[in-house]
Amino acid sequence: MTFSRRTFLQTSAALTATLSAPTILRAQDDMIRIGGLHDLSGAIDSSGIPMNQAMQYAVAQINEAGGLLGRQVEAVTYDPQSNMSLYSQYATQLALRDKVTAVFGGITSASRETIRPIFHRYQTPYFYSCLYEGGVCDRNEITLGTTPAQTVAQLIPYAMNLWGKKVYTVAADYNYGHITAAWIKRYVEENGGELIETEFFPLDTTQFGSTISKIQAAKPDMVMSVLVGTAHLGFYRQWVASGMKGEIPIASTSFGGNGTENVMLTPEEGNGILTAFGYYETVENEKNAEFREGIKAFYPDNPPVLGETSEVTYEAVMIWADAVKEAGSTDRDAILEVIETGKSYLLPAGNVAIDPLTHHAVRDVYIAELRDQKMDIQQKFEAVQPTDTQMVCNLQETPDANVHHEISL
Amino acid sequence: MDYTIIVFLEILRAISWLVILAAGLAIIFGMMKVINFAHGEFLMLGGYITIMSHNAGVPLWISMGVLAPLVVGVFGIIVERLVIRHLYGRIIDSLLATWGLSLLMIGGVTMVFGNTVQGVSTPLGSLSIGAYQVPGYNLLLIGIAVAMMMAIWLVLRFTSAGLIARATMQNPDMAETLGVRTSWVYMATFGLGSAVTGLAGGLLAPLTGVAPSMGVNFVAQSFITVITGGASMIAGTLSAGTLLGTISQGVTFATGPVYGDAALLLAALILLRLLPQGITGRIFRKSL
Numbered sequence: 001m002t003f004s005r006r007t008f009l010q011t012s013a014a015l016t017a018t019l020s021a022p023t024i025l026r027a028q029d030d031m032i033r034i035g036g037l038h039d040l041s042g043a044i045d046s047s048g049i050p051m052n053q054a055m056q057y058a059v060a061q062i063n064e065a066g067g068l069l070g071r072q073v074e075a076v077t078y079d080p081q082s083n084m085s086l087y088s089q090y091a092t093q094l095a096l097r098d099k100v101t102a103v104f105g106g107i108t109s110a111s112r113e114t115i116r117p118i119f120h121r122y123q124t125p126y127f128y129s130c131l132y133e134g135g136v137c138d139r140n141e142i143t144l145g146t147t148p149a150q151t152v153a154q155l156i157p158y159a160m161n162l163w164g165k166k167v168y169t170v171a172a173d174y175n176y177g178h179i180t181a182a183w184i185k186r187y188v189e190e191n192g193g194e195l196i197e198t199e200f201f202p203l204d205t206t207q208f209g210s211t212i213s214k215i216q217a218a219k220p221d222m223v224m225s226v227l228v229g230t231a232h233l234g235f236y237r238q239w240v241a242s243g244m245k246g247e248i249p250i251a252s253t254s255f256g257g258n259g260t261e262n263v264m265l266t267p268e269e270g271n272g273i274l275t276a277f278g279y280y281e282t283v284e285n286e287k288n289a290e291f292r293e294g295i296k297a298f299y300p301d302n303p304p305v306l307g308e309t310s311e312v313t314y315e316a317v318m319i320w321a322d323a324v325k326e327a328g329s330t331d332r333d334a335i336l337e338v339i340e341t342g343k344s345y346l347l348p349a350g351n352v353a354i355d356p357l358t359h360h361a362v363r364d365v366y367i368a369e370l371r372d373q374k375m376d377i378q379q380k381f382e383a384v385q386p387t388d389t390q391m392v393c394n395l396q397e398t399p400d401a402n403v404h405h406e407i408s409l
Numbered sequence: 410m411d412y413t414i415i416v417f418l419e420i421l422r423a424i425s426w427l428v429i430l431a432a433g434l435a436i437i438f439g440m441m442k443v444i445n446f447a448h449g450e451f452l453m454l455g456g457y458i459t460i461m462s463h464n465a466g467v468p469l470w471i472s473m474g475v476l477a478p479l480v481v482g483v484f485g486i487i488v489e490r491l492v493i494r495h496l497y498g499r500i501i502d503s504l505l506a507t508w509g510l511s512l513l514m515i516g517g518v519t520m521v522f523g524n525t526v527q528g529v530s531t532p533l534g535s536l537s538i539g540a541y542q543v544p545g546y547n548l549l550l551i552g553i554a555v556a557m558m559m560a561i562w563l564v565l566r567f568t569s570a571g572l573i574a575r576a577t578m579q580n581p582d583m584a585e586t587l588g589v590r591t592s593w594v595y596m597a598t599f600g601l602g603s604a605v606t607g608l609a610g611g612l613l614a615p616l617t618g619v620a621p622s623m624g625v626n627f628v629a630q631s632f633i634t635v636i637t638g639g640a641s642m643i644a645g646t647l648s649a650g651t652l653l654g655t656i657s658q659g660v661t662f663a664t665g666p667v668y669g670d671a672a673l674l675l676a677a678l679i680l681l682r683l684l685p686q687g688i689t690g691r692i693f694r695k696s697l
Contacts, residue, residue: 045622
């Protein structure tokens, strides 16, 4: 028998693998693994990178405090690059190969709807931390970001009271924009106002001249914006260039959600824009001061911009860790049972509880005005319910539900 | 009446915008037959240079009108020397190489500058027309589009550099025989195209958000304009810009931006079915 170089290499590789396998397995046994799926490159990496940073920070904090159940926590993260086929591939890998105990991630509704059914099938608890249009009904998903019933419902009466009753809506042309625009119409009318017009813009629209002229012709008391992304930032800039700043005020439930848009506009352009979210970097409480300082010290070179999406990702990991501790296990059903008790958590954003019927967060919502690139908080609403999703979802009656309802109005 | 003027100005603005956006690509793709898939990222680079240098204290007009075209032009020359010159006449290869370049540029800019940039406000204030107000900057864009086309026309038509460039693009072998160093002409042309794109990026900075991934929003519009225009650079860009700008803005005013975009694509589609060589393949054939 002759031994070629290649077979020799193959054999020795196989031998090494067999010999080292037990150490790898032992390492796996020691670690509690969680999965992270955030877009770290591609069109929305400006949201994904801070979310991932917040998740890593949460894991580091848990480990520093001694880990969970006497074990350290390890995050297995992938970059799905805003690509839906990569999302489903990595989701399957996390559930089947890496066998993680929970997954945090997904940013757009499209990415969430790609991976949610996969985690539902493999019964891997899934935490979604982005503001969205509402309507997910799935016991396996814990949804912590705000829905329109939490933000639009507070912002509309507040702004109409301030400025007047005639509203003009500009919105991004995809499901988040369309559904939120429908909620705007509903809340404007419920509060005795009039919706003059709703216009939708593809995400790559950069020129808003014609719309601005139409708004000038329509003379509304205020503009509601559900525009999304850097291209749409042009609207605010061209609005100021047209001399409309100070003529008609703007309110938005999407502007500055990830904390970056407010610094991309100059103070002269951005001052006065009114927004509503579940978290702002400027929220004043002890927990948030700790969180702000801590995460900046953890990333001295590239501190993340803090907005609802990043803080809520931190929340998600903390709520999961609390459930593991209390359940004394990483088992899915044990964790979900703890979360479903409706206990309240004190977090940087304020008090958060999980509504057992929808697995959505009942949380404090803030209204803030942009002032010199900082969100200046005007009012706080406590324990706001996700009433939109509650209209369509009852997980106690249908614990096996696995749908995203388009809530029709 | 006021509204008519506003609509008219907005259409002019849309045409100028397409012309400014596509001019650099028209030089690189229209003249040199190199598909520069990184066109959007060249724009992005121009935008970044404008914002960065302006934040560092350089007056806006200088960062926009001098630094952005200069730096992107030099960058273009480096790219041409390192990558593009090996790929002349290989359209698909140049497409793949520049696509890779665009990904590299997005990654590189993200690494260097991060994902957030502070912007610049739109200069020039606003202008009242009856009950309406339009940005003064829009009028500037219209002026710049006209000046840009004039300048390119003057250079190509009346200078020996223009003559040599045209000769090289039409028949490189013949030009080489006559003593022209064609490889330098290619380099200079690519550099010029990049500089014009850099200027467009600088002009873009005060209009919209500047971010590493912004290029993708502009690359399609630029290519559609250049391809619809056909082989002649100036006549093609102008005629295609006018046609597509009028149709898309007209429809946007009448309905909304979703239909405006769709109308632009539909118009380009029909036009290319009727005139496969672009507008200047049939009409204005002998023009520049």
